[in-house]
Amino acid sequence: MSTLSILSDNIRYLRMQIPGLTQGKIAAELAVTRDSYAKYEIGKTAPPLDVLLALSRYFQVSTDQLLTVDLRKYKLQEI
Structure with a gap:
């Protein structure tokens, strides 16, 4: 699974939790x-670094987790 695919899945998942x-x-x-933003969620384009950092702050998840961990497999409290 590519980093862009993981990111898009994660931000879509996090949004759906709220x-x-x-x-x-x-x-x-x-x-x-x-x-x-929709293009980030479907994995069509990667967000620029400043937007990636803002996503991390918005969802209170590290950039490392956004880019490398399939958050759908974990409860957010475990991360």
Whole structure:
């Protein structure tokens, strides 16, 4: 599994864990367009470093975990 694939799966999974959280809401918090954020979630493009860091802070997960660990397999409290 590629790093981009892991990242896209993780950010989609993390967003889905928060009721009512939409791609548009996250995009606004990250100061990117909803279309750009959607491309990150489907793995079409990788976010720039500043957006990756903002995603890490937003979801309170390290960049290492976002890029290398399939978070769907773990309870968030275990990480």
